[in-house]
Amino acid sequence: xxxxxxxxxxxxxxxxxxxxxxxxxxxxxxxxxxxxxxx
Numbered sequence: 001x002x003x004x005x006x007x008x009x010x011x012x013x014x015x016x017x018x019x020x021x022x023x024x025x026x027x028x029x030x031x032x033x034x035x036x037x038x039x
Contacts, residue, residue: 024031 020034024034026032
């Protein structure tokens with residue numbers, strides 16, 4: 001997900017809670033690490 005503008009906390013938390021878990025797996029499996037950069 002790439003956002004070129006600011007987002008609200010509610011939108012960000014909703015994305016983390018609803019979109020990320022189905023795409024990830026338990027550690028140390030593949031797709032088990034989430035990297036975030038707020039630069």
